[in-house]
Amino acid sequence: MKKILFFFITCMIVTGASEEALAQDGKGFIKNKVIAHRGAFKNTGSPENSLASLNHAIEMGCEGSEFDVWMTADSVLVVNHDADFMGMFIEDTTYKELLQKKYPNGENIPTAEAYIKEGIKQNHTKLIFEIKPSKKSKEHGLKLAEKSVALVHQLNAQNWVDYISFDYDICKKVMELDPKANVAYLNGDLSPAELKKDGFFGLDYSLKVIKKHPEWIKQARENGLTVNVWTVNKKEDMEWLLDEGADFITTNEPEQLLKIISNK
Numbered sequence: 684m685k686k687i688l689f690f691f692i693t694c695m696i697v698t699g700a701s702e703e704a705l706a707q708d709g710k711g712f713i714k715n716k717v718i719a720h721r722g723a724f725k726n727t728g729s730p731e732n733s734l735a736s737l738n739h740a741i742e743m744g745c746e747g748s749e750f751d752v753w754m755t756a757d758s759v760l761v762v763n764h765d766a767d768f769m770g771m772f773i774e775d776t777t778y779k780e781l782l783q784k785k786y787p788n789g790e791n792i793p794t795a796e797a798y799i800k801e802g803i804k805q806n807h808t809k810l811i812f813e814i815k816p817s818k819k820s821k822e823h824g825l826k827l828a829e830k831s832v833a834l835v836h837q838l839n840a841q842n843w844v845d846y847i848s849f850d851y852d853i854c855k856k857v858m859e860l861d862p863k864a865n866v867a868y869l870n871g872d873l874s875p876a877e878l879k880k881d882g883f884f885g886l887d888y889s890l891k892v893i894k895k896h897p898e899w900i901k902q903a904r905e906n907g908l909t910v911n912v913w914t915v916n917k918k919e920d921m922e923w924l925l926d927e928g929a930d931f932i933t934t935n936e937p938e939q940l941l942k943i944i945s946n947k
Contacts, residue, residue: 707807710806710842711806711807712746712806712807712808712809713744713745713746713807713808714746715744715745715746715941715944716746716925716929716930716931716932716940716944717743717744717745717746717747717931717932717934717937717940717941717944718745718746718747718748718749718811718911718913718931718932718933718934718937719736719739719740719743719745719747719748719749719933719934719937720749720913720914720933720934720935721736721749721750721751721764721935722735722736722737722738722739722740722748722749722750723736723739723740723743723745723748723937723938724736724739724935725935725936726936726938727739729788730786730787730788730790731764732750732751732762732763732764732793733786733788733790733793734790734793734797734798734801735788735790736748737750737798737801737802738801740808740937741802741805741807741808743937743938743941744807744808744941745808745937745941746808746809746931747808747809747810747811747845747931748802748808748809748810748811749811749813749847749933750762750795750798750810750811750812750813751763751764751813751815752795752812752813752814752815752827752831753766753773753774753815753827754773754774754817754823754826754827754830755773755774755776755777755778755781756774756775756776756777757777757778757779758826758830759777759778759794760794760795760796760827760830760831760834761773761778761781761792761793761794761795762792762793762794762795762798763792766815766818768781768784768792769784771784772818774817774818774819774823775819778794795812795831795834796834796838798810799834799835799838799840799843799844800838802840802843803838803839803840803843806842806843809843809844809845810840810843810844810845811844811845811847811933812831812835812844812845812846812847813846813847813848813869814827814828814831814846814847814848814850814853814857815827815848815849816848816849816850816853821852824850824852824853825852825853825856827853828848828853828856828857828860829856829860831846831857832857832860832861832864833860835861836861841861841863841864844864845864845865845866845867845884846864846865846866846867847866847867847868847869847887847911848866848868848869849868849869849870851868851870851873854866854867854868854883855881858881858882858883862882864884865884865885866883866884867883867884867885867886867887867909867911868883868886868887869887869888869913870888871886871888871889871891871892873886874896874899874902875899875902875903875905875906875908876902876906878906878908879906879907879908883908884908884909885903885908885909885910885911885930886899886903886908886909886910886911887911887912887913887931887933888910888911888912888913889912889913889914890912890913890914890915890920890924893910893912893924893929897927900927900928900929901928904928909930909931910928910929910930910931911929911930911931911932911933912924912929912931912932912933913933913934914933914934914935915932915933915934915940916934916935916936916939918939918943921934921939921940921943922943925943925944925947
């Protein structure tokens with residue numbers, strides 16, 4: 684904990700963080716809008732979705748670190764963005780088989796359990812848990828949702844974890860299993876009013892969708908929903924979203940966004 688706090692304070696000083704950027708919620712989590720997409724990987728040399736990229740996001744003082752979860756053929760939850768890991772289709776592969784290959788930094792593909800355990804060693808950065816829609820079947824995806832919520836509760840990690848998914852039924856399953864969970868929808872095809880009706884915490888839409896429907900930011904606020912926008916890597920887009928009042932911004936450039944926020 685002391686090591687993580689040291690890195691957090693050091694990184695925030697380096698970026699010139701303002702008091703606003705250091706603001707925390709009542710549980711100690713940072714409130715600065717910065718969500719590191721697949722961890723902080725692009726400028727750190729760490730593999731995306733690795734434990735190293737998670738820890739870099741924590742050390743930088745990001746509000747959240749996003750990660751993607753699939754379920755293997757033997758029902759192990761693993762963290763990876765694509766449906767395949769180094770050419771092995773995750774849903775048709777056992778976890779033991781996935782361990783045959785490693786990231787360039789020597790890490791194995793992390794299990795969701797290992798990722799969450801690493802993340803809850805601190806209480807500054809939230810874990811944004813993306814449940815990936817199954818490529819095999821709707822049933823496989825819903826089973827993944829069930830196992831995801833069960834894992835978070837098993838680890839007592841509810842305070843750290845917010846959920847997102849492109850699959851509307853997965854989102855609804857999570858809310859059914861844990862009515863207190865923060866769940867946001869990724870697909871971009873529903874209005875804030877429609878999401879509010881089904882009890883969502885927020886919308887989490889692409890920059891392209893939000894630029895097409897900028898009024899949805901205001902409408903979300905009026906409906907008591909949060910707005911996250913992905914994946915925002917250009918300075919002018921970051922500044923526009925901050926001016927428009929987006930609650931969160933998911934980016935491959937967390938260092939740049941932290942610097943912009945610190946200078947506002």
